[in-house]
Amino acid sequence: MLDWTTVLVIVLMAASTYATRVVGFVVLRDRTLSPRMQAIMQNVPGCVLISVIAPAFVSSRPADLLGLAVTLAAAMRLSLLPTVVIGVVATGLLRHFVG
Structure with missing residues (x-):
């Protein structure tokens, strides 16, 4: 039987992971990163x-x-x-x- 709390947690974790990647892309898309920042990323x-x-x-x-x-x-x-x-x-x- 599915535990809906577990499913909800997994979906929210996936959404937050995806959101952080999208936000990072949107914020950094028009910027040229220095070699040091590229290494950090x-x-x-x-x-x-x-x-x-x-x-x-x-x-x-x-x-x-x-x-x-x-x-x-x-x-x-x-x-x-x-x-x-x-x-x-x-x-x-x-x-x-x-x-």
Whole structure:
């Protein structure tokens, strides 16, 4: 059975994510960014990823720590999207099998 509160939260999170991207595009579309600002804008997704996985550093659950290790290994070799997918899948499987 669907929990409508969960569905509403997911829809609102998606809308807010989309809105921040649209607002950023609208605000910056007619501006020429300096090389420093371009570098900052390119690194924002990585900062967000770190803020999401940072709590796993202090976790006492073995599955979370192993998932963190897999994610860090993937981050050394792959771009952001494959790293996120591998980290989520690995952590989910580890939580299911390791506990």
